[in-house]
Amino acid sequence: MTQPIEEAYTLAKQKYAAIGVDTDAVLDKLSQIKVSLQCWQGDDVLGFMFPDQALTGGISVSGNYPGKATTPAQLRADLDKALSLIPGNHKVNLHAIYVDTDEKIDLDQIEPKHYEKWVEWAKEKGLGLDFNPTCFSHPKSTDGTLSSNDPETQAFWIEHVKRSRKVAAYFGEELNQTCVNNIWIPDGYKDNPIDKMSPRVRLRDALDQCLEEKFDDAHMLDAVEGKLFGIGAESFTTGSNDFYLSYALTRDILWTIDAGHFHPTEDVSDKFTAFLPFGKGLMLHVSRPIRWDSDHVVILDEATTRIGETLVRNDLLDKTFIGMDFFDATINRVAAMVIGARSTLKSLLLGMLSPIDTLKDAESTGDFTTRLAVTEEMKSYPFGAIWDYYCQQQSVPAGTEWLKEVKDYEQKILTERN
Numbered sequence: 001m002t003q004p005i006e007e008a009y010t011l012a013k014q015k016y017a018a019i020g021v022d023t024d025a026v027l028d029k030l031s032q033i034k035v036s037l038q039c040w041q042g043d044d045v046l047g048f049m050f051p052d053q054a055l056t057g058g059i060s061v062s063g064n065y066p067g068k069a070t071t072p073a074q075l076r077a078d079l080d081k082a083l084s085l086i087p088g089n090h091k092v093n094l095h096a097i098y099v100d101t102d103e104k105i106d107l108d109q110i111e112p113k114h115y116e117k118w119v120e121w122a123k124e125k126g127l128g129l130d131f132n133p134t135c136f137s138h139p140k141s142t143d144g145t146l147s148s149n150d151p152e153t154q155a156f157w158i159e160h161v162k163r164s165r166k167v168a169a170y171f172g173e174e175l176n177q178t179c180v181n182n183i184w185i186p187d188g189y190k191d192n193p194i195d196k197m198s199p200r201v202r203l204r205d206a207l208d209q210c211l212e213e214k215f216d217d218a219h220m221l222d223a224v225e226g227k228l229f230g231i232g233a234e235s236f237t238t239g240s241n242d243f244y245l246s247y248a249l250t251r252d253i254l255w256t257i258d259a260g261h262f263h264p265t266e267d268v269s270d271k272f273t274a275f276l277p278f279g280k281g282l283m284l285h286v287s288r289p290i291r292w293d294s295d296h297v298v299i300l301d302e303a304t305t306r307i308g309e310t311l312v313r314n315d316l317l318d319k320t321f322i323g324m325d326f327f328d329a330t331i332n333r334v335a336a337m338v339i340g341a342r343s344t345l346k347s348l349l350l351g352m353l354s355p356i357d358t359l360k361d362a363e364s365t366g367d368f369t370t371r372l373a374v375t376e377e378m379k380s381y382p383f384g385a386i387w388d389y390y391c392q393q394q395s396v397p398a399g400t401e402w403l404k405e406v407k408d409y410e411q412k413i414l415t416e417r418n
């Protein structure tokens with residue numbers, strides 16, 4: 001440990017102790033938390049199944065920064081680099097298109113064996129894995145997927161989702177920890193539909209078929225992710241947030257809240273405690289929407305801070321799987337992963353460094369003056385000293401030191417690609 005970091009921590013620790021916060025206990029708690037690092041930041045959501053297929057489904061990646069991963073081995077190397085700069089022990093989130101096989105297969109043919117190399121790698125690195133069926137960027141996804149009114153198309157996507165659940169359960173069994181299988185589909189209409197009921201009934205029934213096979217919760221949990229709108233589906237999104245909230249509650253599965261999938265003025269963190277008194281649990285896609293679901297790299301802004309604080313203050317960490325969802329090709333992709341994950345973890349640390357009991361006492365006795373005064377003062381507490389110490393403790397670089405490693409990696413590895 002370098003001297004200045006230790007000294008700064010000692011002073012900061014005293015300051016937090018004076019308001020009843022035990023920073024050593026906080027760092028111990030933070031070290032137990034896993035965030036799921038989305039692999040698709042590494043290759044602009046292309047995957048290895050149909051890499052020449054354009055990205056569709058109303059999501060888009062801008063930028064052409066050199067060095068994107070074009071093979072599973074490259075992507076794993078980039079993830080390794082990123083994970084070595086993120087404090088703690090985490091998970092990696094895969095989409096179905098990230099197969100690692102020489103077989104030429106379509107999405108309705110995926111099997112656990114096509115992802116074996118990911119599992120071997122995860123075991124070697126002590127990582128967990130999450131999974132997502134990929135219901136976009138495919139010739140059969142242009143006119144709807146699970147809610148399609150073409151029985152053949154719908155059957156194709158049902159088969160894909162059923163198989164993705166088997167892959168997720170295999171991940172969970174092999175890695176001895178829960179793998180979340182998150183279902184998101186892009187179905188919707190550009191213009192106002194007349195019949196809004198039939199697509200949603202078809203989606204409900206298709207999902208029910210997908211979920212027929214039962215798996216052990218300890219290995220696999222289903223999650224459904226809604227959305228306000230997507231490019232090309234501006235007027236109607238079949239799998240809207242209300243639809244999936246209802247579906248998750250009635251089927252006792254996880255609801256995925258993507259921070260970019262609501263109206264920009266909505267506070268997504270407020271939804272956690274609206275859902276959890278009734279629901280099984282949450283999956284989060286921590287993201288950064290700029291005017292729309294732009295999937296910018298997560299930073300420690302007010303929205304992200306509120307997410308971390310809400311999870312901690314309300315004791316929701318045991319019921320929430322924290323994933324991230326952003327993809328930016330205008331900057332170094334490994335750096336994007338590191339920035340997003342470190343910022344997400346910082347939001348949790350900020351939450352943990354609050355004098356929660358004092359604040360709750362003030363609130364319950366109606367002392368809202370104290371609640372406001374203390375939360376404001378906390379903003380200038382020496383949080384950075386605690387974070388730097390945590391990084392040292394977890395053997396990852398503190399401050400911007402990590403950037404040197406990414407720049408070095410860029411020079412030696414990334415610029416040699418393409």
Ligand SMILES: C[C@H](O)[C@H](O)[C@@H](O)C(=O)CO
Pocket residue numbers: 040045059132184225227258285293325
């Ligand atoms: C890759 C997608 O972003 C992801 O699967 C989905 O979670 C989403 O947020 C679509 O907008």
Ligand SMILES: [Mn+2]
Pocket residue numbers: 225258285325
């Ligand atoms: Mn998402």
